[in-house]
Amino acid sequence: MAIEKIRMPDGTEIIVDEWIAMPRYSTIEWAAGIDVNLRAFTYVVGANVPQQGAVPGGVRVSTQTDTNQTTRTRLNRDQAFLAYSLTFEAFSLSTGGLAPQVNAPAPAVSANNFRRMQRDLVLSLVIGANIQKPQARMPFSWAGQGPGAKLYASTGTLGVNQALSVGSAGGGPSPKNQRSWRLPVYIAPDRVFYVETKSHRAPRDASTGTLDQAIRLRLYIDGLNRRPLA
Amino acid sequence: MAQLIKIRMPNGNVYTPGDWTAAQPLYSTVEIGTGAFPILTAYSYALGGAVPGSPGQRQSTLADTNLDGEGARLPENEELLAYALAIEAFMVGPQTDQPPPGEYVSQLPMVSMQNMLRIQRDLLVITKIAAVKEYTHAPMSWFPASTGTHETNSVALFDTRGFVDANNGGDSVSDIREFASPLYVKGGETLTVDVRPGPGQVNGLSLGPGSRIRLRFYFEGYRKLPVA
Numbered sequence: 001m002a003i004e005k006i007r008m009p010d011g012t013e014i015i016v017d018e019w020i021a022m023p024r025y026s027t028i029e030w031a032a033g034i035d036v037n038l039r040a041f042t043y044v045v046g047a048n049v050p051q052q053g054a055v056p057g058g059v060r061v062s063t064q065t066d067t068n069q070t071t072r073t074r075l076n077r078d079q080a081f082l083a084y085s086l087t088f089e090a091f092s093l094s095t096g097g098l099a100p101q102v103n104a105p106a107p108a109v110s111a112n113n114f115r116r117m118q119r120d121l122v123l124s125l126v127i128g129a130n131i132q133k134p135q136a137r138m139p140f141s142w143a144g145q146g147p148g149a150k151l152y153a154s155t156g157t158l159g160v161n162q163a164l165s166v167g168s169a170g171g172g173p174s175p176k177n178q179r180s181w182r183l184p185v186y187i188a189p190d191r192v193f194y195v196e197t198k199s200h201r202a203p204r205d206a207s208t209g210t211l212d213q214a215i216r217l218r219l220y221i222d223g224l225n226r227r228p229l230a
Numbered sequence: 231m232a233q234l235i236k237i238r239m240p241n242g243n244v245y246t247p248g249d250w251t252a253a254q255p256l257y258s259t260v261e262i263g264t265g266a267f268p269i270l271t272a273y274s275y276a277l278g279g280a281v282p283g284s285p286g287q288r289q290s291t292l293a294d295t296n297l298d299g300e301g302a303r304l305p306e307n308e309e310l311l312a313y314a315l316a317i318e319a320f321m322v323g324p325q326t327d328q329p330p331p332g333e334y335v336s337q338l339p340m341v342s343m344q345n346m347l348r349i350q351r352d353l354l355v356i357t358k359i360a361a362v363k364e365y366t367h368a369p370m371s372w373f374p375a376s377t378g379t380h381e382t383n384s385v386a387l388f389d390t391r392g393f394v395d396a397n398n399g400g401d402s403v404s405d406i407r408e409f410a411s412p413l414y415v416k417g418g419e420t421l422t423v424d425v426r427p428g429p430g431q432v433n434g435l436s437l438g439p440g441s442r443i444r445l446r447f448y449f450e451g452y453r454k455l456p457v458a
Contacts, residue, residue: 026233035434040406058383086253087285087364099366110336110380111340111381111382111383111395112337113337115378115379116338116339117376118318118320118378119293119320119322119339119375119444120293121293122292122293125253133455133456134254134256135251136251136252136253137253137254137296138253138254138255139257139293139377139446140378141256142255142377142448143448144402144403144405151382151385153382153383163384164380164382164383164384165382165383166381166382166383167380167382168379168380168382169378169379169401170375170377170379170397170400170401170402170403170405171378171380171381171400171401171402171403171404171405172402173380174405176402176404177402177403177404178403179403181251181252181253181454182251182252183251183252183253183452185253187252193315198292199293200293200294201291201293202291202294202322203288203330208358216276229416
């Protein structure tokens, strides 16, 4: 049971809660060579991770590293969220690149695949049931990358006539590279919300620009999370 | 569709609700090819319209633009207070495997170093509001992308050739160039960004047949959107 309100003897009500800087995160996966259209923040731990296409490994039950949602597709009734940034980290589920000469072994995403995602994907934060208007919408390239691995490469290669090429968002993963909104977005308690990741790839790019790696994308909504005190 | 525009209170006061956001940049795309062209204009079309410069006048998608309405102007029920303009580039179309001597070739959708320098050298970016005055008039390189892919590559043994990819300026969020004074566009006002090649074309641009360099322009700022 959570303490939400304290009514004083004089009738005054004090609302007791705790605001904490804790991002909400959720993961989606899709196969190589397809146009993705998935929604994140739509499941809780123990449910299947949303997938599209034949993802290596098949259907997967989510764990705590996939999401920290406590309610499907909405905020819990005793929570609220003030979002000021949308960011992500990307992993590959298969080796890809320009095999065999230039490649990125899983779980690294090749630079070319990352750039294709930046070209084609649009992220939309939608709040409210049956709402078409997003509260935040941007091409994938516009959303900077906060978390991720910083790489340091030696000279030399993986093997004869092989080179490594790995990509991440511009500037390298860093909290300084998250794009913060000057006007935060509020998600009210018990309000439906999700982040749509959708490919709007131009048809003429089909033969020359599809992903050749299956991708796992963990999306973060960064902001202040209100939760019950106890 | 009914929209909430004004609320008249019983005492006669009128309130105009608005939904201001800083989480949705206004973006638009054009495509540059080889050969002469006078002007290509971003924001001249709305979502679903043809992308200027694209082969066969390709129909735009949400990856190309989020401008609603008729194009070339802000919808009547929106406003824009822009404090930055950013331009990013992608290589699209058939990839050439037979580059001319001395030409570095990047793999799609990266833009090669030489092609990036050519478009930075030859393209002028002119923003017009209300079709009256110019509000930006500078080479493309003046407006860094602030987006892009941070690449980590090992020593390349790609046949006998290496590659050099390029970005339009810095790829970090902090690399965006902010206007010293923001640009205001009111609802219904015309808004266009002209891409004009100074010499009449981008000289020396090396592209495969039917290939293009896709430029996506972003106005970052505060946008007032319809409430519903």
